[in-house]
Amino acid sequence: MATAIDSPKAIDLRPGFQETESYRLLKENGVNVNLCYQCRKCASGCPLSELMDLTPTQIIHAVRLGLEDMALNSKTIWLCTSCETCTTRCPQGIDIAKVNSVLRILAHQRGVPSRVPSVAAFDMEFLRNMKIFGRVFELGLINQLKLRTWKFTQDMDLAAPMILKRKIGFLPTLAGFLKMRRLLRRLKIVIKNGAGGKA
Ligand code: SF4
Ligand code: SF4
Numbered sequence: 303m304a305t306a307i308d309s310p311k312a313i314d315l316r317p318g319f320q321e322t323e324s325y326r327l328l329k330e331n332g333v334n335v336n337l338c339y340q341c342r343k344c345a346s347g348c349p350l351s352e353l354m355d356l357t358p359t360q361i362i363h364a365v366r367l368g369l370e371d372m373a374l375n376s377k378t379i380w381l382c383t384s385c386e387t388c389t390t391r392c393p394q395g396i397d398i399a400k401v402n403s404v405l406r407i408l409a410h411q412r413g414v415p416s417r418v419p420s421v422a423a424f425d426m427e428f429l430r431n432m433k434i435f436g437r438v439f440e441l442g443l444i445n446q447l448k449l450r451t452w453k454f455t456q457d458m459d460l461a462a463p464m465i466l467k468r469k470i471g472f473l474p475t476l477a478g479f480l481k482m483r484r485l486l487r488r489l490k491i492v493i494k495n496g497a498g499g500k501a
Contacts, residue, residue, distance in 0.1 A: 321368075322365070322368050322370045323370070323408060324365050324373065324374070324404065324405055324408055325365055325366075325368070325370075327404050327408065328365065328400075328401060328404055331400060331404060332397075333396060333397050333400055333401055335362050335366050335396065336366060337396055338359075338362045338363070338366065338394060338396055339394065340359060340363065341393065342357070342359045343388075343391045343392060343393065344357075344358040344359055344362075344388035344389075344391060344392055344396075344398050345357035345358050345359040345360075347388060347391045348387060349387065350381050350382065350383065353377070353381055354376070354378040354381055355376055355377045355378060355417075356372070356373070356376045356377075356378045357378070358378070358382075358388045358398045358401075360378075361373050361376065361378055361379070361398075361401060361402065361405070362396065362401060365401065365405075374405060374408060374409045374412070374414045375409075375414060375417065376417065377418055378402065379402045379405040379406045379409060380406065380416050380417055380418035380421040380422060381418060382399065382402035382403075384399045384402070384403060385399070386399045406425075410422075410425075420451065423447060423450050424447060426450075427443060427446040427447050427450060428443060430446065431443045431446060432482075433482065433486075434474075434479070434482070435475070435478050435479055435482065436475070436477075436478030436479050436480075436481045436482030436485075437475065437478040439471060439473075439475075440469070440470045441470055441471060441472055444470070
């Protein structure tokens with residue numbers, strides 16, 4: 303529901319600030335950062351805020367002010383686990399988890415180096431794994447990560463308990479692999495025919 307604070311005129315703190323790409327992308331994704339009245343409920347509920355350099359509240363404010371570089375170069379967007387605690391707590395219904403996700407994608411597209419490289423490496427390998435196997439193939443993901451980070455012995459003590467609890471699959475599922483092939487094929491057809499085209 304629109305409120306008085308929803309009026310872009312009322313909060314235009316810097317001429318042209320609405321033109322940043324992050325602002326535009328968020329608007330396209332249904333997130334209106336201008337609704338924020340800085341109550342800080344998001345930051346006080348975030349389980350990771352102590353590790354972040356900017357609180358979720360400050361990220362929202364940076365986007366509003368057009369300080370895109372500050373947001374894209376923050377640790378916060380990489381440390382956010384998308385747990386959505388902030389989103390649930392926000393009295394203005396702002397999807398703060400989505401703000402961090404959009405900023406992370408934008409940082410990746412622009413080649414902004416991640417302030418938390420291990421998270422960026424995990425993101426990339428997780429998506430690569432999903433694209434190939436259709437669902438997470440744990441052993442493959444572990445191997446991909448080790449090769450990317452060269453941390454071959456890190457967390458090795460966790461391997462035995464995880465194997466005993468059957469948390470690590472040794473083989474990918476053929477069904478997942480085939481489903482993902484079909485999905486990607488259909489997606490290509492939809493993209494080729496335009497959004498309104500038939501798969
Ligand atoms: S909880 Fe919502 S309104 Fe409050 S500071 Fe965070 S984003 Fe802004
Ligand atoms: S979604 Fe991200 S910013 Fe929000 S509470 Fe969870 S970790 Fe914190």
